[in-house]
Amino acid sequence: xxxxxKATFSPYLLWIVLFVIAPIGLxxxxxxxxxxxxxxxANYRNFFTPAYLTMTLTSFWYAFLITFFTxxxxxxxxxxxxxxxxxxxxLMLVIIPSWINLLLKTYAFIGIFGLYGPVNAMIEVFGFxxxxxxxxxFSFVFVAVYIFIPFMIIPxxxxxxxxxxxxxxxxxxxxxxxxxxFRRVIFPLxxxxxxxxxxxxxxxxxxxxxxxRLIAGNKVITLGTAIEQQFLVAxxxxxxxxxxxxxxxxxxxxxxxxxxxxxxGRA
Amino acid sequence: MANDTIIRFDNVTKSYxxxxxxLKGVSFELxxxxxxxxxxxxxxxxxxxxxxxxxxxxPTTGDVFIxxxxxxxxxxxxRQVNTVFQDYALFPHxxxxxxxxxxxxxxxxxxxxxxxxxAEALKFVNLAGYExxxxxxxxGGQRQxxxxxxxxxxxxxxxxxxxPLSALDLKLRTEMQYELRELQQRLGKTFIFVxxxxxxxxxxxxxxxxxxxxxxxxxxxxxxxxxxxxxxxVADFIGESNIxxxxxxxxxxxxxxGKVFDCxxxxxxxxxxxxxxxxxxxxxxxxxxxxxxxxxxxxxLFRGVHYELSTYDKxxxxxxxxxxxxxxxxxxxxxxxxxxxIHIMRLNETExxxxxxxxxxxxxV
Ligand SMILES: Nc1ncnc2c1ncn2[C@@H]1O[C@H](COP(=O)(O)OP(=O)(O)OP(=O)(O)O)[C@@H](O)[C@H]1O
Ligand SMILES: [Mg+2]
Numbered sequence: 051x052x053x054x055x056k057a058t059f060s061p062y063l064l065w066i067v068l069f070v071i072a073p074i075g076l077x078x079x080x081x082x083x084x085x086x087x088x089x090x091x092a093n094y095r096n097f098f099t100p101a102y103l104t105m106t107l108t109s110f111w112y113a114f115l116i117t118f119f120t121x122x123x124x125x126x127x128x129x130x131x132x133x134x135x136x137x138x139x140x141l142m143l144v145i146i147p148s149w150i151n152l153l154l155k156t157y158a159f160i161g162i163f164g165l166y167g168p169v170n171a172m173i174e175v176f177g178f179x180x181x182x183x184x185x186x187x188f189s190f191v192f193v194a195v196y197i198f199i200p201f202m203i204i205p206x207x208x209x210x211x212x213x214x215x216x217x218x219x220x221x222x223x224x225x226x227x228x229x230x231x232f233r234r235v236i237f238p239l240x241x242x243x244x245x246x247x248x249x250x251x252x253x254x255x256x257x258x259x260x261x262x263r264l265i266a267g268n269k270v271i272t273l274g275t276a277i278e279q280q281f282l283v284a285x286x287x288x289x290x291x292x293x294x295x296x297x298x299x300x301x302x303x304x305x306x307x308x309x310x311x312x313x314x315g316r317a
Numbered sequence: 318m319a320n321d322t323i324i325r326f327d328n329v330t331k332s333y334x335x336x337x338x339x340l341k342g343v344s345f346e347l348x349x350x351x352x353x354x355x356x357x358x359x360x361x362x363x364x365x366x367x368x369x370x371x372x373x374x375x376p377t378t379g380d381v382f383i384x385x386x387x388x389x390x391x392x393x394x395x396r397q398v399n400t401v402f403q404d405y406a407l408f409p410h411x412x413x414x415x416x417x418x419x420x421x422x423x424x425x426x427x428x429x430x431x432x433x434x435x436a437e438a439l440k441f442v443n444l445a446g447y448e449x450x451x452x453x454x455x456x457g458g459q460r461q462x463x464x465x466x467x468x469x470x471x472x473x474x475x476x477x478x479x480x481p482l483s484a485l486d487l488k489l490r491t492e493m494q495y496e497l498r499e500l501q502q503r504l505g506k507t508f509i510f511v512x513x514x515x516x517x518x519x520x521x522x523x524x525x526x527x528x529x530x531x532x533x534x535x536x537x538x539x540x541x542x543x544x545x546x547x548x549x550x551v552a553d554f555i556g557e558s559n560i561x562x563x564x565x566x567x568x569x570x571x572x573x574x575g576k577v578f579d580c581x582x583x584x585x586x587x588x589x590x591x592x593x594x595x596x597x598x599x600x601x602x603x604x605x606x607x608x609x610x611x612x613x614x615x616x617x618l619f620r621g622v623h624y625e626l627s628t629y630d631k632x633x634x635x636x637x638x639x640x641x642x643x644x645x646x647x648x649x650x651x652x653x654x655x656x657x658x659i660h661i662m663r664l665n666e667t668e669x670x671x672x673x674x675x676x677x678x679x680x681x682v
Contacts, residue, residue, distance in 0.1 A: 219373050220406035222393040224420035224471065234419075238410045 074298065080291035093292035102276075106296070109272040113255035116194045120251050121244065123195065124202035128243075131203070132210045141207055148200035156264050159193045160184060163265075185267035193265045194255060202247035209243025210236075245308040253301050273297050322385070323349040323475060323507050324370060329379035331365055331531075339365050341531040342379070349474075350505045352498065354518040357528030358554070363511040364403060366528075367477045370509065372396045383475075399468040403479040403511075405460045407452045413439070413463055414448040420471040438470035439463075441500060457484040462493075469500065475507045482517065494521055515555045519543060527551050535668055547671050548662055552594045559600070561634050563593040563661075568678070571661060574610050574630055582661040584678035592662045597625070597637040599658035602644055608651015612636050614644045628652070 084090040096102065131140050147155070161167050163183040170180040183189050213236070221231040237244075259274035268275065273293055280290030324347040331340040340362050347353055355363045368374045369381060372393035381388050388396065399420070407416050417435045426434070439445050442462035447455070455463065461484050468476050478497075482490045498521050501508045512518055518525050519539040527534045527542060527550075535547045546552035549560055563573030568583030573593045585591065605611045612628035619625075626638040628650070636652060644650055666674075 214404070214406065216402050216404055216406040217408060219371075219393070220400070220402060220408070221419070222373070223371055223398070223400045224467070225394045225423045226419075227394055230423060235408060235410075239408075 077291045077294050080287050081295045083288045085286060085288065093288045096289060097292055097296060105271055105276055106273060109256055112272060113252050115191050116198060116255040117248055117252045119191065119195045120198045120202045121247065124199050124247060125206055128203045128206040128210055131207055144203055145200050152197065153260065155197065156193065156261055159265060163189050184265065185269060190261060190266035193261055194258060198251045198255065201250045205243040205246035206240060209240035213239050249305060249308050252304055256300060257297055321349045322346045323383065325382040327380040329369065329376040329381060331369065331374065332377050339531050343533055345526065345533065345536065347507060349507055351523040352501050352508045352510065352521060354510045354512060354522040354525045355528060356512060356515060356518040356525055358513060361528045362531045363528060364479055367400065367479055367509065367511060371398055371400050371477055397474040398477060399471050399473040400477040401464045401468045401479060401481045405464040407460055407463055409452050413450045413452065416452065416463055417467045417470050419467065434470050438466040442466045458489055461485065475509065478508060478510045480511050497521065527554060545660060546594060546662065547666060547668060549592060552662065557597050557637055559595045559597065559636050561593050563591055565589045565591050565661065571659060574634060575632060578609065578659060579656045580659040580661065581656055584674040585663060590664065592664065594660040594662060595654060595658050597639040599654050600636065600638045601653045602638065602640045602642055603651040603653045605649050605651040608653050610652045611649055612652055614646050614648050614650060617644060617646055
């Protein structure tokens, strides 16, 4: 029997060309056009002006904050989940909210954080005046972290679950304290899970725009919101595409940074 | 308590949940510098005993002493004990060198000393030159040897070995048995070795503990246990044996297989029902006229060193015979044996009663 690669792969190839390569090509093409449709490098020059560079930096900063807090909550949660009796059931319960539409959850938070929402009601019970929670940096990071947590938990849970428990006994047996065991054995062995978790959090966090809009009220300008504005408000497709090109470059860079490394050497 | 006692179990029980008791009151004392073996079938509690010594589990009731200090609540990382795990438990993210060096790094030993000690430990397990290999690049037997090196390099007072040789082929296994035994004698450390292979236990140990269902059935030197099994379980477990019902007519006279024989046991009631054990290698083939019992050869297997015959007497008792000579299947043959070959087991006799009786009637003589 002869294997015919062309015939077998053609549907996938077509799919990749239509939905991956062509859009990237188009983005790149548009990034080279000005408002009149003439070729120019002005968009790229613009990107390196302080306004856009600051935006890139804030975008990074928020993505970093979101990823950091997500990891801070997700790692211990995943760890304790693996220790529970019905761990897969618990994992399921943690994951289920991530199936609910993002927009719905975001609107739910508008209700919760709103001036007449339950959080402010609580604050009043304790005798304080209602405060503006919505449209703050805090609410933006909070909601984003909430949304990303399940995606961070899954790979970390899997990595912890896969780990042979006698490795922990072995480390303790060789004199390691609980903390040293974590630092030298558990964490290094689950680092791949952490990296996957960071990938699925950091990259989408860079291009968040709906939450920025609804929760942060456009106070927080990220690359995602900038692209949206260039396309829908300013109608400047060229500049929008240029920002998108940089976003794609940043994604590739962060994927390279978090890719698998060869094992071995010191812990 | 002798002052060279290193580990003492005082009526230790262990239950993981309310309805099963894994250890049912285990007591023993282990002397410094000896090679001990825990021998018993799968699930009898061998690993559980090691886990309690190592500090991964606390006893449910009872006390554990190491160096005369009660250690029930001392965590594993503060005990001078290292374990070779049943599944090796090597760190997959570290290479061979770093696996072996793990304990030394935690103790903050100097780099030069770490290098030297790891090299020495690897040399002992025949893995010199494998320092930079990844664990995934090692065979099952090599991994086991890395695990042994990782334990001995720390120079602990006690080394626990949970079936450390089970993944090796017969030749390497025998070699490692010699080497482990030699290492233990050279280091003068206490080794507690777990196996369910009775030949391994007999070959390596100073003292064997035979376990069944969470109880110590018998403890003693390999020769004692082999020659004087206390009950059917031990007799069966520690090598093949012929066990038949009999009656102790009086001291040194026993009746079984329809005849009365001289024996060397005593100290029992008159006409007490007992069980008789005769090892297959103590039975010699001869003519029916010259033999003490007459049997018919049923099957014959060639085992390399000897033939293993399954024979039946006229009452239907099976007699296994190890013979250097070949016999004819279906033939009537005689079996001869010495009075010393007859071992008497009382029904339900405990180890203490057994020891007391042996003491009493040997003093009489
Ligand atoms: N964590 C646990 N929870 C509940 N039961 C357990 C646990 N660990 C062991 N057991 C039970 O305790 C009994 C003794 O187990 P143990 O591991 O000590 O056996 P073992 O003698 O080492 O057997 P093997 O030769 O198969 O290794 C078994 O019946 C096992 O099912
Ligand atoms: Mg075991």
